[in-house]
Amino acid sequence: MSGSAIDTKLLLHMYRRMVMIRLFEEQVNDLYTRALMPGLAHLYIGEEAIAVGVCEALRADDYITSTHRGHGHCLAKGAAIDRMFAELLGKEAGYCKGKGGSMHIADPDTGNLGANAIVAGSAGIATGAAFSAKRLGNGRVAVCFFGEGALGQGVVYEVMNMAALWKLPVIYVCENNMYNEYTHFSETAAGDIMARGPAFGVHSETVDGQDVRAVYTVTKRLVERARSGEGPAFLMVPTYRFMGHHVGDISREYYRPKQEEQTWKTERDPIKLFTDVLLTEKLADRASLDQIQSEVKAEIDKAVQFAMAAPYPSPDKVEQDVYA
Amino acid sequence: MPETALSIKEAVRELTLGEAVREALAEEMRRDPRVFILGEDVAEAGTAFKVLGGLVTEFGPDRVLDTPISEAGFTGIGVGAGMTGMRPVVDIMFGDFAGLIMDQMANQAAKIHYMSGWKCKCSMVLRTTLGATRRSAAQHAQSLHAWFCHIPGLKVVMPSTPYDAKGLLKSAIRDDNPVVFYEDKMMYKLKGPVPEEEYTLPLGVADVKRTGDDVTIIATSSMVQVALGAAKLLEEHGVSAEVVDPRTLWPLDEKTLIDSARKTSRVIVVDEGYGRYGVTAELAAMIQENAFFDLEAPVKRMGAMHVPIPFSPPLEDATVPTERSVCEAALVLCGK
Numbered sequence: 308m309s310g311s312a313i314d315t316k317l318l319l320h321m322y323r324r325m326v327m328i329r330l331f332e333e334q335v336n337d338l339y340t341r342a343l344m345p346g347l348a349h350l351y352i353g354e355e356a357i358a359v360g361v362c363e364a365l366r367a368d369d370y371i372t373s374t375h376r377g378h379g380h381c382l383a384k385g386a387a388i389d390r391m392f393a394e395l396l397g398k399e400a401g402y403c404k405g406k407g408g409s410m411h412i413a414d415p416d417t418g419n420l421g422a423n424a425i426v427a428g429s430a431g432i433a434t435g436a437a438f439s440a441k442r443l444g445n446g447r448v449a450v451c452f453f454g455e456g457a458l459g460q461g462v463v464y465e466v467m468n469m470a471a472l473w474k475l476p477v478i479y480v481c482e483n484n485m486y487n488e489y490t491h492f493s494e495t496a497a498g499d500i501m502a503r504g505p506a507f508g509v510h511s512e513t514v515d516g517q518d519v520r521a522v523y524t525v526t527k528r529l530v531e532r533a534r535s536g537e538g539p540a541f542l543m544v545p546t547y548r549f550m551g552h553h554v555g556d557i558s559r560e561y562y563r564p565k566q567e568e569q570t571w572k573t574e575r576d577p578i579k580l581f582t583d584v585l586l587t588e589k590l591a592d593r594a595s596l597d598q599i600q601s602e603v604k605a606e607i608d609k610a611v612q613f614a615m616a617a618p619y620p621s622p623d624k625v626e627q628d629v630y631a
Numbered sequence: 632m633p634e635t636a637l638s639i640k641e642a643v644r645e646l647t648l649g650e651a652v653r654e655a656l657a658e659e660m661r662r663d664p665r666v667f668i669l670g671e672d673v674a675e676a677g678t679a680f681k682v683l684g685g686l687v688t689e690f691g692p693d694r695v696l697d698t699p700i701s702e703a704g705f706t707g708i709g710v711g712a713g714m715t716g717m718r719p720v721v722d723i724m725f726g727d728f729a730g731l732i733m734d735q736m737a738n739q740a741a742k743i744h745y746m747s748g749w750k751c752k753c754s755m756v757l758r759t760t761l762g763a764t765r766r767s768a769a770q771h772a773q774s775l776h777a778w779f780c781h782i783p784g785l786k787v788v789m790p791s792t793p794y795d796a797k798g799l800l801k802s803a804i805r806d807d808n809p810v811v812f813y814e815d816k817m818m819y820k821l822k823g824p825v826p827e828e829e830y831t832l833p834l835g836v837a838d839v840k841r842t843g844d845d846v847t848i849i850a851t852s853s854m855v856q857v858a859l860g861a862a863k864l865l866e867e868h869g870v871s872a873e874v875v876d877p878r879t880l881w882p883l884d885e886k887t888l889i890d891s892a893r894k895t896s897r898v899i900v901v902d903e904g905y906g907r908y909g910v911t912a913e914l915a916a917m918i919q920e921n922a923f924f925d926l927e928a929p930v931k932r933m934g935a936m937h938v939p940i941p942f943s944p945p946l947e948d949a950t951v952p953t954e955r956s957v958c959e960a961a962l963v964l965c966g967k
Contacts, residue, residue: 370715401748402747403746406748407746407747407748411746411747413746413751416750430707431708431710431735432707432711432714432739434708435708435713435715438708438711438712438717439711439717440715449711462704462707465699465701465704465705465707466704466708468699469704473696628744628749629744630744630784630786630808631807
């Protein structure tokens with residue numbers, strides 16, 4: 308099913324975006340370990356194929372809502388890396404003028420209605436955005452990203468029910484990285500989780516989250532379906548969080564074996580897998596992929612320099628923007 | 632605004648508070664196609680309180696939507712719709728259900744404008760109810776508006792008359808922020824003058840409902856009517872009471888409240904929420920911070936007793952301020 312029909316230019320663009328997310332997150336980890344970044348960050352490393360595959364299947368004006376592990380979604384939807392880094396460092400030049408930080412990046416210009424630090428916190432927002440799209444007749448679709456931990460939140464099922472009743476153009480993308488923070492999802496989810504969507508009459512599918520072409524192809528179909536008025540969909544995407552729950556979660560053996568991490572990293576890395584596809588199918592050569600890597604690296608370095616040099620907001624801004 | 636309020640007494644038409652709310656919604660829905668209503672039994676039933684009767688006939692089921700009993704879910708949908716170009720009016724039948732929707736209001740709606748560095752905003756109204764003495768017991772009788780007042784990013788509106796309800800609701804719907812609009816269940820049948828011609832009332836402007844010299848009674852929602860009744864009783868004792876209605880708890884027209892406190896030098900704050908850590912505490916503190924040296928006595932607070940609202944009528948009636956209890960408190964404050 309991995310769409311051989313996808314244009315090579317688009318494939319290379321997706322490769323670039325995945326590399327950008329990977330290098331961005333590695334840089335975030337580096338800033339954190341060097342104590343240059345305030346707070347914490349939840350890294351998306353290992354899950355890049357999902358954000359990129361899904362967002363490339365969307366129109367620029369389609370909506371997404373994201374999660375605490377949201378950098379990848381924001382970047383995949385078109386956020387600029389310099390303003391992302393600036394926000395992570397709490398700088399005025401950041402997407403939220405330093406008021407949101409890692410877990411709250413919103414960029415309505417790219418359809419991003421915000422990352423969200425409440426698990427399932429954006430389920431209502433995404434469904435409401437789909438409601439607006441339908442009422443205003445602008446043809447937009449909303450994608451609600453959430454992790455499998457959100458399957459424990461009742462509000463997800465409340466809004467899925469209404470999305471199905473009202474045939475709203477919303478796609479619920481469940482990134483199942485298998486761990487609700489530090490707890491395996493088999494301890495938190497009873498029964499068949501793929502039966503939950505159909506119970507509400509929500510069209511549900513599963514796709515391999517490490518295969519960007521497959522994610523793109525399935526999403527494209529679900530988006531077209533939603534856009535043409537056929538209603539919501541639920542997309543289950545098994546994946547793996549290569550790093551800890553957050554940057555500070557470095558001793559993980561108590562909740563998952565090192566061998567499991569190693570297996571995923573060596574055998575199921577979405578960027579390695581995609582690289583193999585591009586090379587094997589002769590869609591790109593090693594030199595051009597290397598060049599993408601170094602171009603992205605240079606962009607990241609420049610963006611970090613920008614963010615590091617950017618000024619903090621003045622404390623007198625603290626009371627601004629509470630009300631519109 | 633007091634001038635307007637006085638002039639409306641000349642209006643020939645009287646509406647109930649419920650009719651005023653309904654008329655405000657109908658006018659705003661005619662004016663702006665983005666306005667829609669979302670909630671339980673809002674369409675054909677016209678809400679459990681029969682306030683919205685007929686709106687679905689005029690505007691259709693796409694703009695007056697009956698939802699499942701999923702308060703968190705449909706409030707969340709309201710938040711998302713309010714962020715993407717619509718102007719939802721979310722109906723939460725009983726204010727006691729605030730607990731079910733608090734994440735949507737406090738963590739989502741209230742914060743998105745600030746957290747996003749003002750790039751996102753949420754234009755929505757949450758209409759809900761407060762007030763005891765309807766014999767509905769502890770889960771359908773609370774006045775929990777202080778919960779929302781506590782959250783930066785939300786506005787809280789507490790009309791006490793049909794005139795105020797209509798004008799304030801129209802402004803709330805046009806506001807670009809999440810606004811929580813409280814209607815006292817016991818006031819839906821309250822009648823008052825409402826002009827035929829269109830008007831709005833700004834959020835953040837208090838109204839002196841009655842002028843007086845000896846004591847200021849700051850009251851909210853249905854407690855304004857209680858305060859006005861108390862003021863009449865006080866007249867018989869030779870005490871002249873001024874009744875001031877903040878109308879919106881946030882934004883708060885501090886100046887009008889402080890000016891009245893300075894004028895009369897004695898203040899009672901009456902609000903149907905719990906006194907402990909509640910609206911009366913906030914308003915009393917604000918008065919004392921700003922008018923301490925003009926006061927002849929400590930500010931007196933009157934609110935719901937700190938108990939779950941009981942069912943049995945004599946018990947329930949004992950929990951809320953009445954005309955008589957407010958009058959008695961005022962007499963004590965005035966040394967009579």
